[in-house]
Amino acid sequence: MTAVLPQVDRGREQQPRPRPARRYPLSKLDNKVSPYLFVAPFFVLFGAIGLFPLLYTAYVSLFDWEVGADDPAFIGLDNYRTLVEDAQFWQALFNTFSIFVLSSAPQIVVAVLIAALLNENLRARTGWRMGVLLPYVASLVALTIIFGNLFGPQYGLVNTVLSAVGIPPIDWQASTFGSHVAIASMVNWRWTGYNSLIVLAAMQAIPREVHEAALVDGAGPLRRFFSITLPMLKPTLIFVIVTSTIGGLQIFTEPKLYEPSGGSGGGAEHQYQTVVLYLYQTAFQGLDLGYASSIAWVLFLIIIAVAGLNFLITRRAVR
Amino acid sequence: MRQRWVSVLICAAVSAAATTACGSGGASQSPDGKTELTIATFNEFGYEDLFKEYEAAHPDVKITQRKTGQGQPHHQNLFTKLGAGSGLADIEAVEEGYLSQVMAKASQFNDLKEIGPQIEDGRWLKWKSDAVTTKDGKLIGYGTDIGPLAMCYRKDLFQQAGLPSDPEGVKTLFATWDSYFAAGDQFVAKVPGVAWFDNAAQVFNAMHNQHQVGYYDRDDKLVVESNPDIKADWDAVTKAVSKGQSARLAAFSNEWNTGFKLGKFATKTCPSWMLGVIESQAGPENKGKWAVADAFPNGGGNWGGSYLSVPKQSKNAKKAAELAAWLTAPEQQIKAFKAKGTFPSQVKALDAPALLEQTNPYFNDVKAGALFATQAKKVTAAQYKGPKDGEIQETVFSPALQSVEQGKNADEAWRTAVQGAEKAAK
Incomplete structure (x- = not known):
């Protein structure tokens, strides 16, 4: 692709450039200004509902700002200082990363495998492809409630099955690792099919000729998968990994609804309270908007850092 | 001339469809001069029929109810709009579990002793009204149920x-x-x-x-x-x-x-x-x-029960307090109890026959009304x-x-x- 573009550019340069006519200043203005006008709606909207809240949150985070306070006190970076020493925040951050790794890592591996399967000559191909998307269509809330029941510590189906095969039941609410596995399984259930369809689309864009050439050279299916398919999926994998990083670090609904009594603590000892859940609890139960805003900003920076890191690693690893 | 006819035709069509007023100028049906009172509740307070009764007795008042299914979103809305400084109903219901948060913001609610009508002493169980009285003696809510x-x-x-x-x-x-x-x-x-x-x-x-x-x-x-x-x-x-x-x-x-x-x-x-x-x-x-x-x-x-409060945001605070006082009078609370089973907090209502005779077949036909009335009086x-x-x-x-x-x-x-x-x- 990149090799083709400069040629096109050169071809253009040879053509005589259309000179703006001096006699029509309005048309000149039109040429210069209207493109900006055309893209303006996006930037205006983004400014109003993306950028403004972002900056305003940064502003609020510098205050001791309780909901309904008449005159919030400016406290500079105190909220951030408190945050650094807040054990609950670090625990929430650990939980978030633990759930993120438990969900994203297996998810992407499985998604690529499913995509490879779907890429074969299957009977009722469209049916299978639509099938893997079904969990994504189902309501997230319904899904979470069902999984919450399955992982019920005392009367849940998972523990019943475990007991039946002789494994002692696990307290999916009390155990840190257990609760993370339960929540990660909800995320995996929902997103694996979605990601595998994206990967599948990318797989089908891989030219047949490359595969055929490898086949002629005597490469087996495994060799072709690792040496052709995977490297050519690189841009798509980067996309999938970056989006799942962003989504994974913002996980909220699953841990919120996993709490049996409907609280926002993420378990009796915050075993599965994620950063966004802690933010929500601080803002809407504690009504402490200043502190919640500082959590939001730190989370924002962490997501950018992790997404960037993932981008770099993926670019190196998949060559 | 022709244009006039067209506009008359359109006017007739619209008013037939939507039964809205269509006169020219301020002749007959401009805003009808009624005071509109909004009341925000959650779950079931059993007030629907009472509103009709009140409107019939007070032709100058129109009541609009904003009903939220659950207590939690209702109170979240209450605190957010309290913070925003506008958007609350004239009467806001407050549940006992959220009362401490409301009491902490008592300055944003009207003192009902000051703006409300004269209410007989001892209408409510003492502990019920004490809980909603601030340290400096302001009453910021009328008790509904317990x-x-x-x-x-x-x-x-x-x-x-x-x-x-x-x-x-x-x-x-x-x-x-x-x-x-x-x-x-x-x-x-x-x-x-x-x-x-x-x-x-x-x-x-x-x-x-x-x-x-x-x-x-x-x-x-x-x-x-x-x-x-x-x-x-x-x-x-x-x-x-x-x-x-x-x-x-x-x-x-x-x-x-x-x-x-x-x-x-x-x-x-x-x-x-x-x-x-x-x-x-x-x-x-x-x-x-x-x-x-x-x-x-x-x-x-x-455990549980609510109050009706009148936030300072209300533009019709006096009339809102009147309505809230009427709704929380024993006679009305008994009707709400009959409609939706909300257990009254008013001393007189606890002796009402409708309450004392209520039985519960699921619990071996126990006289539940009388039983809980006894329990309510035990709270010190x-x-x-x-x-x-x-x-x-x-x-x-x-x-x-x-x-x-x-x-x-x-x-x-x-x-x-x-x-x-x-x-x-x-």
């Missing part, structure tokens, strides 16, 4: 354990918390696989609310650590947990519902509205097994609630007790709770 506490128990399981099971006999078991936990020991020894109560927090909260002083003293100082009552309750409940008295089922969770169905615990702290919860969760197959006694350890208690005083009282109960102590049920050391959990309370109160 949730007096009694004790519900499984008759069949009591018999199995060799405990007395008739309503009179169980009274000795439910006389004090000591006798309650002692009976629990006896019970779990006899009936394996069944616990004494559903979870520790439900018992602890009921015990806690009986004390004169709770998490805060009257100067809004946090006294979690220095108040000996709290630690004593903590020790009693966690000791019972260690002996297997708790079914470890978080309240209102799915597993809690299953616990009712399977009969996994033998007693339940029971506000008046809990009877409906038990009936729907335990289901018809357990009909007659549950009973309710007019007894509660160490006297009485209350309202505990003073500090600004973060509700938060400390819901997000600090209840989870800490749950962690003990999940196997955490009780002393460690106590330290976590104390730290959590300090953080919440900061």
Whole structure:
């Protein structure tokens, strides 16, 4: 692709450039200004509902700002200082990363495998492809409630099955690792099919000729998968990994609804309270908007850092 | 000329479709001069017919109800708009669990003694109106309903354990918390696989609310650590947990519902509205097994019930207060009780025949109305609630007790709770 573009550019340069006519200043203005006008709606909207809240949150985070306070006190970076020493925040951050790794890592591996399967000559191909998307269509809330029941510590189906095969039941609410596995399984259930369809689309864009050439050279299916398919999926994998990083670090609904009594603590000892859940609890139960805003900003920076890191690693690893 | 005709035609068509006024200029049906009062409630207050009655008696008033399904979003909306400074209804309902947060913002509500109509002394149970009176004597809400506490128990399981099971006999078991936990020991020894109560927090909260002083003293100082009552309750409940008295089922969770169905615990702290919860969760197959006694350890208690308040944002505060006062008069509350079963907080309403004769077939035709009226009168005083009282109960102590049920050391959990309370109160 990149090799083709400069040629096109050169071809253009040879053509005589259309000179703006001096006699029509309005048309000149039109040429210069209207493109900006055309893209303006996006930037205006983004400014109003993306950028403004972002900056305003940064502003609020510098205050001791309780909901309904008449005159919030400016406290500079105190909220951030408190945050650094807040054990609950670090625990929430650990939980978030633990759930993120438990969900994203297996998810992407499985998604690529499913995509490879779907890429074969299957009977009722469209049916299978639509099938893997079904969990994504189902309501997230319904899904979470069902999984919450399955992982019920005392009367849940998972523990019943475990007991039946002789494994002692696990307290999916009390155990840190257990609760993370339960929540990660909800995320995996929902997103694996979605990601595998994206990967599948990318797989089908891989030219047949490359595969055929490898086949002629005597490469087996495994060799072709690792040496052709995977490297050519690189841009798509980067996309999938970056989006799942962003989504994974913002996980909220699953841990919120996993709490049996409907609280926002993420378990009796915050075993599965994620950063966004802690933010929500601080803002809407504690009504402490200043502190919640500082959590939001730190989370924002962490997501950018992790997404960037993932981008770099993926670019190196998949060559 | 022609254009005129067209506009008349359009006008006729529109008014036929939407029955809106279409006159030219300010002739007949401009805004009708009525005062519009909005009232925001949640769940079911049973007010629908009362509104019609009030509108009929006051032709100058039009009432609009904003009804939210659940309490939580209703109160979230209340606090957000209180913060925003606009957007609240003229009358806002406040549930007892959120009252401490509202009292902390009392300056944003009208003093009903000042703007409201003259109300006879002693309309409400004293503890009910005391809870909504600020330290400087302002009344910021009129009481609607309450949730007096009694004790519900499984008759069949009591018999199995060799405990007395008739309503009179169980009274000795439910006389004090000591006798309650002692009976629990006896019970779990006899009936394996069944616990004494559903979870520790439900018992602890009921015990806690009986004390004169709770998490805060009257100067809004946090006294979690220095108040000996709290630690004593903590020790009693966690000791019972260690002996297997708790079914470890978080309240209102799915597993809690299953616990009712399977009969996994033998007693339940029971506000008046809990009877409906038990009936729907335990289901018809357990009909007659549950009973309710007019007894509660160490006297009485209350869980739930609401108030009607008039925020300062209201532009028709005086008329809103009039309506709220009328709605919370005993005669009206009894009608709401008949409509939706909200248990009245008004002294006179507690003696109304409609209430005293009410029976509950699911609980062996017990005279539930009379029973809970007796229980309501046993409550002695309202505990003073500090600004973060509700938060400390819901997000600090209840989870800490749950962690003990999940196997955490009780002393460690106590330290976590104390730290959590300090953080919440900061």
